[in-house]
Amino acid sequence: GAGVSQSPRYKVTKRGQDVALRCDPISGHVSLYWYRQALGQGPEFLTYFNYEAQQDKSGLPNDRFSAERPEGSISTLTIQRTEQRDSAMYRCASSLSREGWADTQYFGPGTRLTVL
Amino acid sequence: AQSVAQPEDQVNVAEGNPLTVKCTYSVSGNPYLFWYVQYPNRGLQFLLKYITGDNLVKGSYGFEAEFNKSQTSFHLKKPSALVSDSALYFCAVRDPTDRGSTLGRLYFGRGTQLTVWP
Numbered sequence: 001g002a003g004v005s006q007s008p009r010y011k012v013t014k015r016g017q018d019v020a021l022r023c024d025p026i027s028g029h030v031s032l033y034w035y036r037q038a039l040g041q042g043p044e045f046l047t048y049f050n051y052e053a054q055q056d057k058s059g060l061p062n063d064r065f066s067a068e069r070p071e072g073s074i075s076t077l078t079i080q081r082t083e084q085r086d087s088a089m090y091r092c093a094s095s096l097s098r099e100g101w102a103d104t105q106y107f108g109p110g111t112r113l114t115v116l
Numbered sequence: 117a118q119s120v121a122q123p124e125d126q127v128n129v130a131e132g133n134p135l136t137v138k139c140t141y142s143v144s145g146n147p148y149l150f151w152y153v154q155y156p157n158r159g160l161q162f163l164l165k166y167i168t169g170d171n172l173v174k175g176s177y178g179f180e181a182e183f184n185k186s187q188t189s190f191h192l193k194k195p196s197a198l199v200s201d202s203a204l205y206f207c208a209v210r211d212p213t214d215r216g217s218t219l220g221r222l223y224f225g226r227g228t229q230l231t232v233w234p
Contacts, residue, residue: 004159033220042120042206042224043160056220091160102148102167102212105222107160 002026004108006092012114013082021077021111025094032075033105034067037089049075082115089113118143118211122225129197129232137192137205137228145213149190150222151181154204163205166190177201197232204229 005024013019025032031050035043045059051072060066064082069075079086089112093105119142129135141147148167152160164175171183181192192205208222 031220033222035222035224040226042208042226043222044224045221048220050220059221093160102165104150104162104165106162107152109157109159 004092004094004106006090006108006111008111009109010112010114012116014116015082015084017082018078018080019082019113021079021090021113023075023077023092023094023108025073025075025092026106029094029096029106030072031095031097031103031105032069033093033095034075034077035091035093037091037110039088043091046077079113082113084115087113087115118209118221118223120207120209120223120225122205122207122228124228125226126229126231129230131199131232131234132196135194135197135201135230135232137207137230139190139192139207139225140188141190141207141209142188143209143211143213145211146185147190148210148212149181149183150208150210151175151179151190151192152206152208154206154227156203160206163192199232199234202230202232 007022033048034046037043047057047067049069064080067077089110091110093107095103095105121140150165151163164173166173166183174180179194204227206227207225
């Protein structure tokens, strides 16, 4: 079946603009995760959802970052008033069950964000 | 605090030779450990995981990893490397003693670039 998809794959924006990054998880997966990966680093956790409920947003860097998953499927990560330091690869993952601590997180291809 | 260390930024090995990519971790409880691989312009692909049971875990593409609790390590291994194994490898840990809001997190290492030369 289809894996996790993300769009756009590449986004170039000017400083101060808002951007919205989309994630479409694997069908039927309950949990959805957002990570950010800087060049030369491993992914760092941002936030995650069980169904439509945001469980943990303590990884979001500041209040310019927000995420939603209103119908428990597709999620949007929004960055307001972008800054150059926001440039990174943004990765989305999904896993099957809500309490599946052992569940595998399956990742999408990522969105490469460049802020000029 | 949970953390993962991949002490080698790069590993180079000749095709046909065994390979090892090292990973050590620090968590307060018994860890759940994962290996992912990243090919250029592609997402992270799951290779294998250790949850409990046999310390030697077998995964995709002939890879395996050995959990060593006393050394807090989870090294990735393959008996005979292929040129196509060249990629960036990430080790990750999840701490099942996390409760409530933090249990969803994976903590990743910085990655190890594996190059297999012909």
